[in-house]
Amino acid sequence: DSGVTQTPKHLITATGQRVTLRCSPRSGDLSVYWYQQSLDQGLQFLIQYYNGEERAKGNILERFSAQQFPDLHSELNLSSLELGDSALYFCASSLELAGVDTQYFGPGTRLTVL
Amino acid sequence: AQTVTQSQPEMSVQEAETVTLSCTYDTSESDYYLFWYKQPPSRQMILVIRQEAYKQQNATENRFSVNFQKAAKSFSLKISDSQLGDAAMYFCAYRSGGSSGDKLTFGTGTRLAVRP
Numbered sequence: 001d002s003g004v005t006q007t008p009k010h011l012i013t014a015t016g017q018r019v020t021l022r023c024s025p026r027s028g029d030l031s032v033y034w035y036q037q038s039l040d041q042g043l044q045f046l047i048q049y050y051n052g053e054e055r056a057k058g059n060i061l062e063r064f065s066a067q068q069f070p071d072l073h074s075e076l077n078l079s080s081l082e083l084g085d086s087a088l089y090f091c092a093s094s095l096e097l098a099g100v101d102t103q104y105f106g107p108g109t110r111l112t113v114l
Numbered sequence: 115a116q117t118v119t120q121s122q123p124e125m126s127v128q129e130a131e132t133v134t135l136s137c138t139y140d141t142s143e144s145d146y147y148l149f150w151y152k153q154p155p156s157r158q159m160i161l162v163i164r165q166e167a168y169k170q171q172n173a174t175e176n177r178f179s180v181n182f183q184k185a186a187k188s189f190s191l192k193i194s195d196s197q198l199g200d201a202a203m204y205f206c207a208y209r210s211g212g213s214s215g216d217k218l219t220f221g222t223g224t225r226l227a228v229r230p
Binding site for chain 2: 002031090092101104
């Protein structure tokens with residue numbers, strides 16, 4: 001158990017809908033990362049927050065947004081869902097930015113868009 | 115942009131034997147970090163081992179060790195005394211040490227099967 005929690009574990013929805021994925025980082029970790037794992041794109045970085053502020057953006061679609069709240073939990077919002085958004089979405093957390101700080105991954109949320 | 119290449123989609127090893135998984139990367143940075151993550155059938159991403167680029171000594175964690183060749187931009191993972199529980203997808207990952215962010219850039223993975 002990495003200490004990172006993600007809810008829900010599974011999500012099945014229809015095209016055009018909107019969903020919210022939730023992540024609670026390890027106790028004390030200030031940085032949260034979101035990654036998408038799909039068959040065709042592999043593991044891709046989406047976005048990073050550090051202590052409530054957006055730190056870095058990757059290949060995140062405009063239909064996707066995220067935020068980190070004062071209690072440091074984070075939510076990833078996916079809207080106007082398409083079939084191609086079906087994937088495993090991981091949240092990871094780390095304590096700080098510098099050095100070899102390890103990112104610890106949550107169990108992921110499996111999103112299926114029908 | 116940095117890229118990570120894992121040229122072996124699948125590997126197989128006999129239980130108790132040794133196997134080496136390959137990883138190469140492309141970067142113009144001198145300060146960076148390299149990681150191997152394991153993804154078993156449960157899909158959880160588990161850190162196996164990490165290496166700082168400024169360290170010449172290869173990292174070791176129990177049965178897992180790396181061969182880090184900075185000039186060749188190579189970072190292979192050696193698993194000794196393979197166990198059935200080692201069967202998983204293994205991902206090599208790169209993280210910049212500079213101002214370009216803290217994201218991990220992953221390779222495409224190597225699926226390791228362990229034969230009993």
